[in-house]
Amino acid sequence: MEDLTSFILNQPALKNYEFAECRQEYTQTISIRITEEGVKELFFNEDRGLSIRLLKNGLWFFKFITNPDKKSLKKIFKNNFFQIKPAYFKKLELYDTGVHVDKVTVKVAKSLLNTDLDEVAEIPLSVYKKLLDLKKSEATFLKSFNIFFNSSYKEEFYSNSEGSRIIQLHPFNRLVINLTGLDNGKRARSSETVGGVRGLEAFKTEGKWNPDSLISRSINRIKNILTGSAPPKGVIPVVMDPSMTGTLIHEAFGHLCEADLVAAGGVIKTQQLNKRIANENITIIDDPLNIDGGWVPYDQEGVKGVRSTLVDRGVLRRFMVNREYGKLFNQTPTGNARASSYRYPPIIRMRNTYLKNGDFSFEELIEDIEKGIFVEKFIGGQASLLGAFQFAAQIGWLIEKGELKQPVRDVSISGLTFETLMNIDAVGENFETDIGTCGKGQWITVGDGGPSIRVPKLTVGGI
Amino acid sequence: MIEKILAKASKLGVECEVYCSKILHTYSSFENNKLAVFEDVLDTGIALRVLYNKKPGYASTCNITPKNLDRLIKHAIKLAKLNEENSFIKFQDKPVRNTITLYSDRITELSSSKILDDSIGLLNRTLEKSEKLNIKPVLSGGVEKFLLEIQIYNTSGFESKYKKTILRKMIYGKSHTPPSLECQVEDYSILSEGKSIDEISDEFVYKLKIGLKPTRKKTLNNKLILSPSALGELLYHTFGQAINGENMARGRSFLSDKIGVQIASEKVSLIDWGNSNNFVSARPFDGEGTSTRKNILIDHGVLKQAIYDIEWGARAGLESTGNAHRGYHTPLNINLNTISIPSTTTGNLIEDISKGYYIETITGAHTSNSVTGDFGVVVIGGYSIIDGEISKPIYGPLFSSSCLNVLNSIVDVAGPEEQVTINQTTVKLSPVMIEF
Incomplete structure (x- = not known):
């Protein structure tokens, strides 16, 4: 794809703006959906477009077009969009993040660019064949399934009026396996997702995303959910697995730490910076370079992705900012301005947000619990700006007298974010992250995770 | 260009459907009491579906040039060859029978400057009015207009198109001194300019x-x-998924095998009404060209039917109900066009309650278990009701139940009707009283 971003920035119509940036993308994607009845969708999509973001008199102007070329781009500058003079004057300054000229290429053995479609399709098809075999043999309780597979390759170009020029070329692959079980009138569902900026070779048996382990984990979980009883209700000790910990960190804490939501009057206040907001065993990181999650070497404002410590041993150290809020809060931007594609202006988002691990073994986490619950694998949930959260787990396990007992189904936990962060009294030595998608008007890929943790008191209920 | 694609497909021996989408979007937003972004975008694209020996293949692009479209057909055919035979998928051959008007010149002609001015006006007037009451809110929102043009053609001779306009004004936020609930007002209109900026700020x-x-x-x-x-929100994320004919046929729904069964209180009738322009999400035909219609899904508590696209309708031995949804770069899925529950009385629900709660806004409905219908949501805005009157504002309680439990516990539906849009489905109903 020809890089048109410099051509745009040289247009005379843009000279009157205080700041200008241009993003151009070309993405090819194969999407495959397979159910127990066979292949349902085989979809090829190509998306080619360019967006321009301009700053004048405190107002951002944003425009995108699909399928750009020099002729069509020259034409858009005659559009009255570029003639609008806002009667609105409010100084808006951007944090100086320097000039970056760089090219980031993720080199993989196999991607959509060099792999035949048959070979790409074979990845989800092999999962389908295994699930069909299991449905007929040891997993007759398996009622239905959905396999979603996406393989894409993206070329991104960024230029701004300060002189930054960045090229990022990378694959993205994702496999989702959703199972539904039915036994004696009881229904159960289980979901597993792997993906990120690795090559297709990661799906091989020896690869990081070997589908076989996903299938066996998912089948076992369905089996256990089907034998599970209703969860206990009330305020009891809760142990969370890394997936539930990640959800707590991302949904309940992370969003509150996004500077635009702080400014909107969330429960975190600027006065709390450098003050204790969590137990001293809590350190929370937002990391841009996990290739199995929200990978952001440069964000969509051309800012270099840097690992940032949001909470250090219980003390709030910073917010996540873009250049605008970085200036407002006097905090260095670390690459959190993200857009799901050229169709959207960048907004403040997380990358891979996790809790740093501690030194408790799993046995130590549960040994002192007389009666509690271990919740495993997030399936849904949300937190409010008021600092309350409610998360559902795919499965729970009763803890009695320090031991894991029978499974429970349809379990959810709810509580107040900061009370919970203060109450976490043990942090596990294990560590895992999950890939996920996060919606804030636009969907982006993120990662979250951490170790298993123990909260002595949390509200548990059904969903 | 469309004729050329269809001719090329016929020459290659495949059936072909062309879906064209053009969206013009102008949006002025404000965030945290200041103007944020002014957007003006044009999104155009084409999706192809081919049937090669009954094997379906899909491809889409925004690069609409003759050379690239040739390439796209080849991609779709290549994918179809990898696929399995599916004799249930057919392209629409019946002409569209709806003639609803969804387009307004008045909305189309609203200038970019007017959108920007209205957005500034909505922010400033709301701030001024709040200030007079000594309330200092932090506000976000904006004004936006959409112009959509959708066209479908296929090798069965089907061709149809429609244009639609949408104007949306929205404001949300809360006060910190003194503290308030998170509040929101949204106004959607398709044929007029809707509520004025002053009405919305009031x-x-x-x-x-x-x-x-x-x-x-x-x-x-x-x-x-x-x-x-x-x-x-609750119905969209539970009932809306469960009533999907594919989910019902595949046992992924708590409504499987419930057709003809009383699943709700007799006070409840639930209608999917895709061809009525009383709903913002109305359209004359769905993503496959099937005419939309009035689908009575629950009639006085009895589940009457599921919703289908052509494939899943055929699998059930039925016609499509006009519920196929798609974008040009997203595959087909079955979803509700609208959710409507007619009122049962003209009375006021609140005056009959001596002690109860009015739940205005919830969070977490999208985490509901669509297979079982169970949900657990947090109330983020509500009011206590004491002796038939709205009393103090409340927030925070967890509301856990199931879709069927809620539907069965509805005692009455009454009061001012309100329209909200969840994803792309418009919900229009009055408040409901439930008693467990």
């Missing part, structure tokens, strides 16, 4: 005023009134 400031100094509640009692927005 409504918002009223909500802000009655939502001041909320108290946190941990539990709810057994008499609740759900606002249209709260019930709409």
Whole structure:
């Protein structure tokens, strides 16, 4: 794809703006959906477009077009969009993040660019064949399934009026396996997702995303959910697995730490910076370079992705900012301005947000619990700006007298974010992250995770 | 160009459907009491579906040049060859019978400057009115207009198109000094300019005023009134998924095998009404060209039918109900066009309650278990009801139940009807009273 971003920035119509940036993308994607009845969708999509973001008199102007070329781009500058003079004057300054000229290429053995479609399709098809075999043999309780597979390759170009020029070329692959079980009138569902900026070779048996382990984990979980009883209700000790910990960190804490939501009057206040907001065993990181999650070497404002410590041993150290809020809060931007594609202006988002691990073994986490619950694998949930959260787990396990007992189904936990962060009294030595998608008007890929943790008191209920 | 694609497909021996989408979007937003972004975008694209020996293949692009479209057909055929035979998929051959008007010149002609000015006006007037009451809210929102043009053609000779306009004005936020509930007012219109900026700011400031100094509640009692927005969210994420004919056929729904069964209180009739321009999400035909229609899904508590696209309708031995949804770069899926529950009385639900709660806004409905219908949501805005009157604002309690439990516990549907849009489905109903 020809890089048109410099051509745009040289247009005379843009000279009157205080700041200008241009993003151009070309993405090819194969999407495959397979159910127990066979292949349902085989979809090829190509998306080619360019967006321009301009700053004048405190107002951002944003425009995108699909399928750009020099002729069509020259034409858009005659559009009255570029003639609008806002009667609105409010100084808006951007944090100086320097000039970056760089090219980031993720080199993989196999991607959509060099792999035949048959070979790409074979990845989800092999999962389908295994699930069909299991449905007929040891997993007759398996009622239905959905396999979603996406393989894409993206070329991104960024230029701004300060002189930054960045090229990022990378694959993205994702496999989702959703199972539904039915036994004696009881229904159960289980979901597993792997993906990120690795090559297709990661799906091989020896690869990081070997589908076989996903299938066996998912089948076992369905089996256990089907034998599970209703969860206990009330305020009891809760142990969370890394997936539930990640959800707590991302949904309940992370969003509150996004500077635009702080400014909107969330429960975190600027006065709390450098003050204790969590137990001293809590350190929370937002990391841009996990290739199995929200990978952001440069964000969509051309800012270099840097690992940032949001909470250090219980003390709030910073917010996540873009250049605008970085200036407002006097905090260095670390690459959190993200857009799901050229169709959207960048907004403040997380990358891979996790809790740093501690030194408790799993046995130590549960040994002192007389009666509690271990919740495993997030399936849904949300937190409010008021600092309350409610998360559902795919499965729970009763803890009695320090031991894991029978499974429970349809379990959810709810509580107040900061009370919970203060109450976490043990942090596990294990560590895992999950890939996920996060919606804030636009969907982006993120990662979250951490170790298993123990909260002595949390509200548990059904969903 | 469309004729050329269809001719090329016929020459290659495949059936072909072309879906064309053009969206013009102008949007001026404000965030945290200041103007944020002014957007003006044009999104155009084409999706192809081919049937090669009954094997379907899909491809889409925004690169609409003759050379690239040739390439796209080849891609779709290549994918079809990898696929399995599916004799249930057919392209629409019946002409569209709806003639609803969804397009307004008045909305189309609204200038970019007017959108920008209205957005500034909505922010400033709401701030001024709040200030007079000594309330200092932090506000976000904006004004946006959409112009959509959808066209479908196929090798069975089908061709149809429609244009639609949407104008949306929205404001949300809360006060910190003194504290208030998170409040929101949204106005959608397709044929007129809808509510004025002043009406919207008045409504918002009223909500802000009655939502001041909320108290946190941990539990709810057994008499609740759900606002249209709260019930709409719950129904969309539970019933909306369960009524999908594919999910029902595949046992992924708590409504499987429930057709003809009383699943709700007799007070409840639920209608999917895709061809009525009383709903913002109305359209004359769906993503496959099937005419939309009035689908009575629940009739006085009895489940009458599921919703289908052509494939899943055929699998059930039925016609499509006009519920196929798609974008040009997203595959087909079955979803509700609208959710409507007619009122049962003209009375006021609140005056019959001596002690209960009005639940205005919830969070977490999208985490509901669509297979079982169970949900657990957090109430982020509501009011206690004492002796038939709205009393103090509340937030915080967890509301856990199931879709069927809620539907069966509806005692009455009454009061002012409200329209909200969840994803792309418009919900229009009055508040409902539930009693567990």
